[in-house]
Amino acid sequence: MAKEEICIIGVGRFGRSLIESLSVNINYRVIAVDSSEDRLASIDKYVDWAVVGDATNTDFYKDNGLDKIDNFVIGIGSDIQSSLLIASILKGFGKENIYAKAVSESHEKILKSLNITKIINPEQDAARKLAYDFNNPLYKMSNASSSEDISSVELDGNYNWTRVRVSGRSPVSNTRIMDIPSLRNAKIVVALINRSGKYLVPKGQDIIFKDDYVFIIGKGKSLSKFVKVLRP
Structure with a gap:
């Protein structure tokens, strides 16, 4: 065996x-x-x-x-x-x-x-x-609901881990990651995409679609602007 x-x-x-x-x-x-x-x-x-x-x-x-x-x-x-x-x-x-x-x-x-x-x-x-x-009740940790369109958690160094559901009104829906202008020279990492319950580690040629959950690591105005691009 x-x-x-x-x-x-x-x-x-x-x-x-x-x-x-x-x-x-x-x-x-x-x-x-x-x-x-x-x-x-x-x-x-x-x-x-x-x-x-x-x-x-x-x-x-x-x-x-x-x-x-x-x-x-x-x-x-x-x-x-x-x-x-x-x-x-x-x-x-x-x-x-x-x-x-x-x-x-x-x-x-x-x-x-x-x-x-x-x-x-x-x-x-x-x-x-x-x-x-001590026979005391245990509390449950809170968990971000998968139904939330935007959720964010602070990391060290003022970075944020942010999950955004791509809107059908987003100008970058059906666009390759490498072709998204707001990602050029920005200190943002598209770390993961959840598409219909399946996770993938994206590459530049991968396309972002409506209703994808995009997981981003970034900070400051660059992150805020990109979130608004995904959900205008």
Whole structure:
């Protein structure tokens, strides 16, 4: 019987603890990914395969055959933008079993909007367990409704993660991303598109259509102007 493969991205304290725990289970083949060779060397004896590289690069997965793996854990927490880009890439590959660490309420909320399988917030999980031990009710985290036309969450460095439903009145509906004037020289990243419930990581030649949910990372007036272009 073939072993089930699990890829852990990020070998910090959380990732390392998970790797060590999984290593005792003979039913799993554990793959670790990190940008640091030193961190990977420290857990080499616990994994079946260690891959050094940039997990925010789509080609990295294809070049190393990681796009064939079904189960992923995003252990990166402190770098929220990297965490979200990785989640976007994995959703673009059509991956369904994605588990991710969150370090804040806003981080968790964004991951929920991407329909991540399970979100782990170590501090909140510990607090919730303590509340359970005291027999207190646990509160539910708020989640952005998929029916909202525009929703936005602040990130570090004054950046925002914004989801916009493209209006039929938008001048860029049925337009390739590379041909949208307001994106030229603007500090905006179109990170993900949700089209009829399916996620894709867009490239320049991809077309934006009416009712697409476009996920954008940006800040300031450039972001505001682009949102108004999508929903005039």
